[in-house]
Amino acid sequence: MKEVKRTIKKIDGYGLVSGKPVYTDDLAPKDALIVKILRSPHAFAKIKNIDTSEAEKMDGVECVLTYKNVPRNIITRAGQGYPEPSPYDKFVLDEYVRYVGDEVAVVAARDEITAEKALKLIKVEYEVLEPVLDFEKSKGSKSIIHPEADYKSEGFISSDPKNNIAASYEMSVGDVEEEIEKSEIVVKERFYTQAQAHVMMEPHAAYTYLDMQGRLVVVSSTQVPFHVRRILARALGMEISKIRVIKPRVGGGFGGKQGIHGEPYAALVTLKTGKPAKVYYTRKEVFESTYTRHPMRFDVTIGADKDGKIRVIDVRGLSDTGAYGEHALTTFMVAGSKVLPMYNKVKAVRFGGDVVYTNHPPAGAYRGYGAIQANFAIESAMDMLAEKLGMDPVKLREINMIREGETSPIFKIMGEGREGVEMIVNSCKLDECIEKGVKKINWEEKFKAEKKGTKVKGVGMAIAMQGSGIAKIDMAAATLKLNDDGSFNLLIGATDIGTGSDTILSQIAAEALNVPTEMIIPYSSDTDTTPFDTGAYASSTTYVSGNAVRLAAEKMKNEIIKAGAEYFEVPEEDVEFDGKEIKTKDKKISLKKLAEILYYNENQKQLSVTASYVGEESPPPFMAGFAEVEVDTETGKVDLLNYVAVVDCGTPINPNLAKVQVEGGLAQGIGMAMYEEVIYDKNGRLLTNNLMNYKIPSRPDIKNLDVELVDSYEPTGPYGAKSVGEIGIDTPPAAIANAVYNAVGVRIKDLPITPEKVLKALKEKK
Numbered sequence: 001m002k003e004v005k006r007t008i009k010k011i012d013g014y015g016l017v018s019g020k021p022v023y024t025d026d027l028a029p030k031d032a033l034i035v036k037i038l039r040s041p042h043a044f045a046k047i048k049n050i051d052t053s054e055a056e057k058m059d060g061v062e063c064v065l066t067y068k069n070v071p072r073n074i075i076t077r078a079g080q081g082y083p084e085p086s087p088y089d090k091f092v093l094d095e096y097v098r099y100v101g102d103e104v105a106v107v108a109a110r111d112e113i114t115a116e117k118a119l120k121l122i123k124v125e126y127e128v129l130e131p132v133l134d135f136e137k138s139k140g141s142k143s144i145i146h147p148e149a150d151y152k153s154e155g156f157i158s159s160d161p162k163n164n165i166a167a168s169y170e171m172s173v174g175d176v177e178e179e180i181e182k183s184e185i186v187v188k189e190r191f192y193t194q195a196q197a198h199v200m201m202e203p204h205a206a207y208t209y210l211d212m213q214g215r216l217v218v219v220s221s222t223q224v225p226f227h228v229r230r231i232l233a234r235a236l237g238m239e240i241s242k243i244r245v246i247k248p249r250v251g252g253g254f255g256g257k258q259g260i261h262g263e264p265y266a267a268l269v270t271l272k273t274g275k276p277a278k279v280y281y282t283r284k285e286v287f288e289s290t291y292t293r294h295p296m297r298f299d300v301t302i303g304a305d306k307d308g309k310i311r312v313i314d315v316r317g318l319s320d321t322g323a324y325g326e327h328a329l330t331t332f333m334v335a336g337s338k339v340l341p342m343y344n345k346v347k348a349v350r351f352g353g354d355v356v357y358t359n360h361p362p363a364g365a366y367r368g369y370g371a372i373q374a375n376f377a378i379e380s381a382m383d384m385l386a387e388k389l390g391m392d393p394v395k396l397r398e399i400n401m402i403r404e405g406e407t408s409p410i411f412k413i414m415g416e417g418r419e420g421v422e423m424i425v426n427s428c429k430l431d432e433c434i435e436k437g438v439k440k441i442n443w444e445e446k447f448k449a450e451k452k453g454t455k456v457k458g459v460g461m462a463i464a465m466q467g468s469g470i471a472k473i474d475m476a477a478a479t480l481k482l483n484d485d486g487s488f489n490l491l492i493g494a495t496d497i498g499t500g501s502d503t504i505l506s507q508i509a510a511e512a513l514n515v516p517t518e519m520i521i522p523y524s525s526d527t528d529t530t531p532f533d534t535g536a537y538a539s540s541t542t543y544v545s546g547n548a549v550r551l552a553a554e555k556m557k558n559e560i561i562k563a564g565a566e567y568f569e570v571p572e573e574d575v576e577f578d579g580k581e582i583k584t585k586d587k588k589i590s591l592k593k594l595a596e597i598l599y600y601n602e603n604q605k606q607l608s609v610t611a612s613y614v615g616e617e618s619p620p621p622f623m624a625g626f627a628e629v630e631v632d633t634e635t636g637k638v639d640l641l642n643y644v645a646v647v648d649c650g651t652p653i654n655p656n657l658a659k660v661q662v663e664g665g666l667a668q669g670i671g672m673a674m675y676e677e678v679i680y681d682k683n684g685r686l687l688t689n690n691l692m693n694y695k696i697p698s699r700p701d702i703k704n705l706d707v708e709l710v711d712s713y714e715p716t717g718p719y720g721a722k723s724v725g726e727i728g729i730d731t732p733p734a735a736i737a738n739a740v741y742n743a744v745g746v747r748i749k750d751l752p753i754t755p756e757k758v759l760k761a762l763k764e765k766k
Contacts, residue, residue, distance in 0.1 A: 202251025458743025665728025
């Protein structure tokens with residue numbers, strides 16, 4: 001392979017570091033109206049009266065929108081499959097507000113100062129209702145968060161809004177109770193994971209205008225432009241054909257931009273005034289009024305024989321979706337489907353629970369999407385089981401974990417694998433990941449090291465798996481067009497959100513065509529000009545979009561050979577294309593020359609091809625993570641000294657970009673494990689709503705990251721590739737918790753692992 005498995009710089013790298021105007025706010029028209037949103041001061045209330053007359057009188061104010069003068073079409077904002085696996089429980093503007101920061105009214109003015117002043121002139125009278133602020137008390141609460149008659153959901157979601165349930169899910173294999181009874185060693189524990197803010201560098205932004213045909217054009221920093229178009233069409237009561245969505249360069253998403261946020265408000269202003277409009281969220285708005293990670297509670301029961309063979313795993317979950325049910329079902333299902341198959345030797349397994357509404361900001365997609373929450377619980381419980389068995393945690397996992405060529409019944413139950421066929425794991429180097437990680441961290445010596453002094457070191461580990469897109473649902477398409485100089489335009493709906501996907505998809509196309517990557521000119525994510533793609537989520541781009549690109553490039557190669565055969569007047573089987581020249585036994589012509597002839601002289605036609613791909617399965621990447629910590633027993637402070645991550649992501653298309661993805665995921669996983677905490681006051685007001693009091697880890701906090709990619713080949717992936725975007729985030733919470741226990745013998749079962757919790761546990765231990 002010439003272009004694949006090659007580290008090349010991101011194709012947009014120079015433009016970014018040189019400050020080119022590439023982001024949504026950079027590109028917005030200078031005369032765009034500024035859109036500002038009045039937000040609820042209450043966690044739960046009904047608007048009794050709203051008076052906008054004073055705001056509307058202000059010079060420079062173009063329009064004011066409330067629930068009284070916008071379309072009342074119920075939607076889900078979550079950008080995922082269709083039919084949508086989320087309840088329809090959200091209006092663009094509504095008479096109910098369901099969290100502090102929910103939208104009340106919209107002002108559009110000629111400048112920001114005027115818009116801000118106008119917001120203060122809007123008079124709102126609220127009927128304040130009793131909020132639900134504890135997700136463990138939500139189910140069956142007297143306060144019904146969604147009493148609206150318009151509420152609806154697809155039948156497979158199992159919503160019960162009268163009991164504040166957004167979604168429920170149950171699955172099981174075998175007789176769980178019988179296997180628990182037969183187990184010689186049983187661990188039964190409860191774990192909690194917290195909400196987590198995305199903290200992407202670029203806040204949410206969008207601008208809108210009407211083109212010369214009167215169509216609505218939406219330019220948005222989004223991960224899912226095609227889903228945005230569909231959701232906007234429903235929300236605004238418009239035809240999809242009347243809306244165009246363009247994605248410029250995105251300054252990070254992490255799942256936070258896998259839906260709509262400000263887009264409908266700018267769109268409504270443009271439709272009402274006929275003028276361009278721009279909405280740009282402040283950092284405070286991003287914290288208070290967009291998605292967080294779903295907080296979850298898990299009750300985990302694991303039963304095993306004395307030799308360490310696990311017989312049964314039983315997991316009962318409760319998830320907090322906040323005020324709206326975006327990603328409620330899918331995130332919860334992934335908590336089971338991306339963790340439980342790792343331990344495929346069990347005789348029985350059960351997973352289920354509820355996703356409930358609360359009057360907190362809505363939870364949505366976030367890198368790791370359910371898997372990180374369940375991984376913390378199950379991988380912590382695995383270490384507790386190992387201790388009861390008197391067994392090394394590494395050995396326990398090696399006895400019970402999935403291996404290459406094996407399957408799990410959970411794959412089939414939860415929708416992965418061809419119809420009626422369980423997915424076989426064709427590529428799995430998890431055993432090698434563990435072996436390499438053990439050596440890198442010096443596990444044998446450090447795990448059993450004597451613990452003494454006030455600063456004590458310890459090591460812990462965890463394993464993880466993810467997926468590569470959503471099987472039988474995620475679809476991607478790619479178009480390749482030959483230019484008259486022999487270069488190619490690659491048109492892709494896939495969304496580069498800083499991952500470098502434009503670069504790696506160009507590498508895949510170049511590999512198939514046997515041309516240098518520099519000959520591929522990518523253009524991504526414009527619903528008018530690029531082919532359909534479900535978007536950047538579920539670790540789908542390399543595998544799903546990459547396969548579409550590979551198929552398109554192979555079709556283009558065949559078209560070039562066919563055109564060469566016509567030019568030489570010989571059968572196609574007598575023609576070869578080596579990336580530079582089209583040849584027969586005694587004749588040849590350069591690709592550039594053939595393109596010139598095709599477009600200007602003979603047999604004139606445009607060579608352009610499109611290919612689509614839907615995965616029949618979702619081959620998982622695997623990872624073994626190892627943490628070394630130092631705990632100060634006098635203060636409870638935990639320092640992460642070293643983190644080793646060994647990853648099987650198949651063939652890395654671009655090794656450096658793959659490693660960077662793992663490192664970024666690790667940083668966010670470490671943040672969730674040790675630092676990040678979304679805190680509310682007793683009235684549901686967010687206290688951690690800025691970067692001064694919401695702590696994310698910086699470089700000194702992380703110290704040393706050691707990432708290695710093992711050699712692997714996934715036969716269904718493009719040139720052997722699997723996904724890599726999410727796998728890095730999963731292991732740090734459990735690995736660090738296990739390391740803290742190894743160091744000082746206290747088990748933290750609710751994240752984050754703060755000095756206060758460690759110190760309290762140490763005092764209780766005495």
